[in-house]
Amino acid sequence: MKINRAEFNIGQVIYHRHYNFRGVIVDVDPEFDGDDEWYEQHAKNEPPKNQPWYHVLVDDDSVMAYVSQQNICSDQSDMEVNNPMIADMLTTTGNGQYQTMRTLN
Numbered sequence: 449m450k451i452n453r454a455e456f457n458i459g460q461v462i463y464h465r466h467y468n469f470r471g472v473i474v475d476v477d478p479e480f481d482g483d484d485e486w487y488e489q490h491a492k493n494e495p496p497k498n499q500p501w502y503h504v505l506v507d508d509d510s511v512m513a514y515v516s517q518q519n520i521c522s523d524q525s526d527m528e529v530n531n532p533m534i535a536d537m538l539t540t541t542g543n544g545q546y547q548t549m550r551t552l553n
Contacts, residue, residue: 454478454500454517459538459546461523462504464515466493471504471513472529472546474537482514495519505531 454476456462461472480487480497487497495516502520504513507529526544538546 452478452499452517454502456500456502456517456520456522458548461525461527461529461544461546462502462515462520463523464504464513465519465521467513467519469509469513470507470523470525470527470529471531472507472534472538473502473504474512474533475503477501477503480516486514490514491516493519505529505533505537507531 456473456476458473458476461470463470478500480501495518500517502515502517504515506513510532512533523544528540528544529546534546537549539549540546
């Protein structure tokens with residue numbers, strides 16, 4: 449079984465290619481960790497379940513999205529992400545860069 453490497457990191461700002469939103473990554477799953485019902489409802493382009501999936505705080509909103517690696521790319525805008533949950537999870541280093549508040553296991 450091939451293990452896919454995560455291309456993006458916690459604290460990295462990304463852009464979702466299909467839903468046209470920016471956000472910051474707060475967690476990474478090595479493969480899809482949801483249920484089939486959620487996948488059928490939300491994963492419209494049927495991305496592979498055996499690749500990394502990311503928990504992303506969506507910019508200009510108060511929600512967290514769960515996105516597949518194939519649907520995102522790095523955001524190079526240097527703009528900060530505006531989501532009220534960021535303060536509970538990340539600190540900003542300026543210029544749209546983020547880091548975890550504490551060491552994760």
